[in-house]
Amino acid sequence: MESIAKAATPGKTNDGDGLYFQVSKSGDTSWIFRYKLDGRSREMGLGPFPAVTLGQARQLAADQRKLLASGSDPLATRDAAKEAKREAERQAAARRTTFEDLAREYQQAHGGSWSEKWRKGWLRKLELYAFPTMGKLSADIISTEHVLTALQPIWATKTRTADEIRGQIEQILDAAKARRLREGDNPARWRGHLDNLLSKAEKKKARQRQHFPVLQWKDTPKLIADLLNIDTRDAIATRLLILTGARYHMIQHSMARV
The missing domain is CATH 3.30.160.390 (Integrase, DNA-binding domain)
Structure with a gap:
């Protein structure tokens, strides 16, 4: 043949x-x-x-x-x-790729423009609050219950941090879906989903700008005396700010040249 x-x-x-x-x-x-x-x-x-x-x-x-x-x-x-x-x-x-793997890959892919401090903090929050619950799970089995288990213990006491973690989980799972490593809705999405399960009031309160009480002019000498006992750049910059009446960004620029 x-x-x-x-x-x-x-x-x-x-x-x-x-x-x-x-x-x-x-x-x-x-x-x-x-x-x-x-x-x-x-x-x-x-x-x-x-x-x-x-x-x-x-x-x-x-x-x-x-x-x-x-x-x-x-x-x-x-x-x-x-x-x-x-x-x-x-x-x-998909079963071999864990949520922790995906998180580190996401940081590697998107963290090039982040500061080193933000890169470390971004991952550290997940290590503290998300990885213990879902770090070893594959993306395709992570559910709303897993997300809630990670967020609920800190939602009332560390709402801003909890909401940042929620956003990180949402981003990582969206990326997993784009890679066809999971299907269906994202269990970490807020609107129309977690906003029905977690306190909206706490989230709104955490996102509001918090202002410190205004210092009365008569208390300024005591503040300056207290600052004299603190040997740091911040304390020196604050005294200079008080004595010159300069704006904060001007002080930052001056201290950067010291």
Whole structure:
């Protein structure tokens, strides 16, 4: 058979029952199964020769005829099997990738423009409050309950931090969905979801600007005396600010040149 294949001219040779031996213009040889479905002729590759022998090709062709007899399209059936295999591989990869892995990858991808302090703080908040609950879980199984378990203990006492963590979890899970590592709604989203489960009043209160009480002018000498006992750049800058009446950004600029 192999010697015949080498000598064959380009074209198709019918072996019977829809099986054809094909020689391409470049001399490559393979097996083709030809069939009709709904009045349309279709061709399905069964593999290269000699990797697929004549006996194997005949068995493969017989399998496709059985599918046709059952009313199935051999090509569509094969494509569905390939897609199912890819989906199984994707799910296996998703199970191997933990939330902690995704968080560190997100920081690596987006943290290039962040300050070093922000990079460390961004990850540290997750290490303290999110990773103990969901760090070892894959993104596809993280639910609202997991998010609430991480946030509820600190929502009333550290609302601003808790809301920042909520936003981080939402971003990480959105990125996981974009990579097809999870499906469905994001369990960390606020509007229309967690806003029904966590106190809105606490969130609003945490986001309000907090002002310190105004210092009365008669208390200024005592403040300056107290600052004299503090040997730091901040204390020196504050005294200079008081004595000159300069704006804070001017003091910052002056101290940067010291």
